[in-house]
Amino acid sequence: MLVAEGDTLLLRCMVLSSCMDDTIKWVKVSAQDEREVYNFQHGFFPGVTPLIQRTLEPLSCDYSIYIHNITKEHIGTYLCAKFDGLSEDSERKLDEGTSVFVKGAKDPEPGLWIFQPQELVLVTPGDIAFLNCTVLGNGPPGPIRWFRGTGLNREAIYNFEGISHPNVTAVRASNNDFSIHLQGVSLEDAGTYYCIKFQRKSNTQYLSGQGSRLRMKETEFSNEPEAQIAPTGECTRFWRVNGFPTIRGYRRWLSHGKGSSATWKIPRTPAQQQRRDPDSHVLAAEKKQGSGSQ
CATH class of the missing domain: 2.60.40.10 (Immunoglobulins)
Known part of the structure; x- marks a missing residue:
């Protein structure tokens, strides 16, 4: 949608379900964040007014809004969203969104x-x-x-x-x-x-x-590994990724006289790689061997 700078923008949203049970709001989405533009339950939003001024009775299901005095700051994608008011996880977009572009007074007419x-x-x-x-x-x-x-x-x-x-x-x-x-x-x-x-x-x-x-989207890894030790002495650890077991590395036990030990390097998720993890190298417990250690 193309809007001239200084004009008033009308964003349409109709809800066909109950008008009483759900909270409706408008959000502006950008690559950096998601910002609330108007909330029909609470808040003060300068420059934004509902299309229909609501009264206690009857309630209308028209949740369209006006945004006045449009500037280049209003460029973005606007979505009408519904949620139960208890948590942000319950939020559900009611449409694919309206992309708004703003034409300045001195901008040339594009072909x-x-x-x-x-x-x-x-x-x-x-x-x-x-x-x-x-x-x-x-x-x-x-x-x-x-x-x-x-x-x-x-x-x-x-x-x-x-x-x-x-x-x-x-x-x-x-x-x-x-x-x-x-x-x-x-x-x-x-x-x-x-x-x-x-x-x-x-x-x-x-x-x-x-x-x-x-x-x-972030891949969900389980925190606790599952280990399997083969007769050859190889120990394989599994981490569950989205519920499915995934091999993330193995290391053969190294013999040192009467006992043996192994050092594990655990791969990290992209989010974890942004910070140093002092436990990224885990020393496995010594494995007792030999009849003298029984």
Whole structure:
């Protein structure tokens, strides 16, 4: 949605279920955070008013809001959300969100618009990531391409008129749809993806979308390992990842005279790697051997 600077923005939200039991609020989502814009139960939100001024009776299920005096700070994606008011975990988005772009008084009239409504995309490793891109208007002849990153080190991801990564496919639900699917994503796929229009004649970039940041959800590891000791003396430890046993390393027992010991290096999750863990190396208990130690 394109709004002129200084205008009033109307964001629509209709709830078809009960108007009495749930808490409704509006949030603005960006790559950095999620900020509450309006809450129908409590709070003071300058510059934001509900479309319908509510009375005790009857309650309307229209939760649309006005945002007045629009500035460039209002650029982002707005979502109408419902939760039970007891915890943030119960929050549920009621729509796919409305992407808002703001045109300044001195901004030139563009002949082409590239919309990337998803500022942040969270996906579980191994799943399919959907990156949305809609291109409207008339620009110079040339292809639409996807890149990860910016500058000289950016990585070409998909070219609608050329060679692309084998795990990337185009959606093409309409002539204006340049969305893509990333199959079987991994931690290496994290980054910011840009949908870009090129000029064919000069093979140069003409216009870029605002970018969609792809981030992996944290994998849940169990804290306690499960150990198996083979007759050969090898000890294998398992950590459960999302409920399934996963081998995270093994070390053969090393003999030192009457006893033996082993030092384990336990791999850490990405979040744990951000800080030093004094227990990242664990010394296994000595294993008694020999008939004299019985």
